[in-house]
Amino acid sequence: xxVSETIAIAFLFFIGAALYASVGHGGASSYLAVMGLFSFAxxxxxxxxxxxxxxxxxxxxxxxxxxxxxxxxxxxPFAIASIPAxxxxxxxxLPTRWYKVLVGIVLLYxxxxxxxxxxxxxAREPKPPLLWAAIISGAAIGFLSxxxxxxxxxxxxxxLLYMGWSETRAASAISAPFILxxxxxxxxxxxxxxxxxxxxxxxxxxxxFIGGWIGASYGSKRAPTPVLRQLLSLVLILAGAKLIFGA
Numbered sequence: 001x002x003v004s005e006t007i008a009i010a011f012l013f014f015i016g017a018a019l020y021a022s023v024g025h026g027g028a029s030s031y032l033a034v035m036g037l038f039s040f041a042x043x044x045x046x047x048x049x050x051x052x053x054x055x056x057x058x059x060x061x062x063x064x065x066x067x068x069x070x071x072x073x074x075x076x077p078f079a080i081a082s083i084p085a086x087x088x089x090x091x092x093x094l095p096t097r098w099y100k101v102l103v104g105i106v107l108l109y110x111x112x113x114x115x116x117x118x119x120x121x122x123a124r125e126p127k128p129p130l131l132w133a134a135i136i137s138g139a140a141i142g143f144l145s146x147x148x149x150x151x152x153x154x155x156x157x158x159x160l161l162y163m164g165w166s167e168t169r170a171a172s173a174i175s176a177p178f179i180l181x182x183x184x185x186x187x188x189x190x191x192x193x194x195x196x197x198x199x200x201x202x203x204x205x206x207x208x209f210i211g212g213w214i215g216a217s218y219g220s221k222r223a224p225t226p227v228l229r230q231l232l233s234l235v236l237i238l239a240g241a242k243l244i245f246g247a
Contacts, residue, residue, distance in 0.1 A: 001198070001200060005038070006200045006203060006204075009034055009035075009038060009200075009204065010200075010203055010204050010206075010207040011207070012030075012034045013027075013030070013031055013034060013052065013204050013207045013208050013211070014207040014208065014210065014211040015030075015211065016030025016031060016033075016034065016208075016211070017030070017052070017056045017207070017208035017209075017210075017211030017212040017215060018211035018212065018214050018215035019215060020056070020153075020212075020215065021056050021059065021060045021063075021211065021212040021213075021214075021215030021216040021219060022215040022216065022218050022219030023117065023153075023157065023172050023175070023219055024060050024064055024153065024157070024171070024172025024173060024174075024175040024176040024179075024216070024219065025056075025057075025060070025151070025153035025154065025157070025172075025175055025176070025179060026052070026053035026054070026055075026056040026057035026060070026151045026153065026176075026179045026180070026183060026212075027052070027053065027056050027208065027211075027212070028049040028050065028052070028053040028149060028150040028151050028179075028183070029106065029107055029110040029150050029154055029236060030236070031048065031049045031052050031053070031208075032045055032049050032103055032106075032107060032148075032149060032150070032239070033107050033236050033238075033239030033240070034239070035048065035049070036100075036103070036104070036107070036239045036240075036242055036243045037238070037239050037242060041096075042094075042096050042099045042100060042103075043193065043196050044196050044197070044198060045103070045149060046099075046148070046149035046190070046193060047149070047187060047190070047193040047194055047196055047197055048149075048196075048197055048198065048201065048204075049149040049150065050090075050149050050151075050183045050186050050187040051183075051187065051194075051197060051201065051205070052201075052204060052205060052208045053149075053150075053151045053179060053183040054180060054183045054184055054187070055205055055208055055209050055212065056208050056209070056211070056212035056216075057151055057153075057176050057177070057179040057180035057183060057212075058180055059209065059212040059213050059216050060172075060176035060179075060212060060215075060216040060219075061176040061177045061180050062216075063176075063213075063216035063217055063219075063220045064169075064172055064173035064176050064216065064219075064220045065173065065177075066220070067169075067173070067220040067221065069169050069170050069172070069173035069220065070173040070174070070177070071166075071170060071173070071174065073128065074128065074129075074160075074165065074166060074170070074174050075174050075177060075178065077129070077131055077134035077135055077138065078134050078135075078137060078138035078141070078156065078174070078178060079138060079177070079178055079181055080135065080138065081135045081136070081138040081139035081142065082138035082139060082141055082142030082145070082152065082178065082181070082182050082185075083142065083181050083182065083185045084142070084185070085138070085139045085140070085141075085142030085143040085146070086142040086143065086145050086146035086152070086181075086182040086183075086185040086186040086189065087146060087185045087186065087188060087189035088143060088146065088189060089142065089143040089144060089145060089146025089147035089148075089186055089189065090146035090147070090185065090186035090187060090188065090189025090190040091146075091189040091190050092146070092147055092189075093190070094147070099148075100243045100244070100246070101243070101244050102147070102148055103148050103149070103240075103243055104239075104240040104241065104242075104243035104244035105240070105244065106144075106148050106150060106154070106240075107236045107237075107239050107240030107243065108236070108237060108240040108241070108244075109154065110150075110154045110233075110236050110240075111233040111234070111236035111237045111240065112233070113154050113157070113158050114154075114230075114233040114236065115230055115233040116158075117157070117158075117161075119226070125164070126164055126165060126166050126167050126170070127164055127165065128165065129163065129165045137156075137159060141155045141156055141159075141182075142182050142185070145179075145182045145183070145186055146182065146185065146186030146189050146190075149186070151178070151179030151180070151182050151183045152175075152178060152179055152182045153175040153176075153178065153179045156171075156174070156175050156178055157171050157172070157175050160174065160175075169219075169220075172219060172220075173220075176216075
């Protein structure tokens with residue numbers, strides 16, 4: 001891969017990590033979007049997105065935890081089912097065409113979520129979810145996370161907010177560790193795919209780590225800038241459409 005292309009991808013990864021970490025996410029959907037635009041092979045996209053996700057989610061977890069926003073009682077019912085489900089998802093391999101279409105759909109969903117989350121949410125008094133609802137939701141999100149290479153935050157955050165189970169910043173604080181454990185489990189589920197990681201991963205890892213640190217530091221203290229998240233939603237739409245119709 002040319003040096004100029006490596007640097008361009010690193011910059012885009014940096015932007016994606018910063019924006020996503022500001023809401024407690026690892027940024028996997030943005031990494032998949034960039035790799036889709038640069039025509040990466042599916043066997044490279046999945047492990048790369050999960051590996052980068054682990055770095056950023058770890059940073060976001062620390063930042064939001066130190067801000068006093070993490071709630072164990074809300075986290076564990078989702079995580080207990082999602083971890084084994086993510087492992088199974090990671091071990092499941094889809095044909096190339098199906099994988100690209102599925103990831104494209106996930107990116108379009110992420111675009112809608114990113115745009116809607118940039119709007120001012122309606123204030124609701126949060127109430128804890130029923131245990132069975134949290135476990136079933138965690139299992140479904142975990143499997144899809146491992147299958148596609150996303151961490152699950154783009155599914156968990158809207159669910160927490162729309163169902164009134166959490167307020168915005170607390171949802172971010174739950175999403176970060178949820179993404180971390182799912183990304184680790186998903187990567188372990190298909191550990192042989194680590195051999196498919198590009199040689200440029202250390203460079204991209206440094207980029208997302210810095211971006212994640214900046215984004216999580218900002219997001220754990222205040223709401224992220226709406227305009228930037230709306231621009232990112234446009235990138236996700238373009239990448240999702242390219243994967244679906246290019247498949």
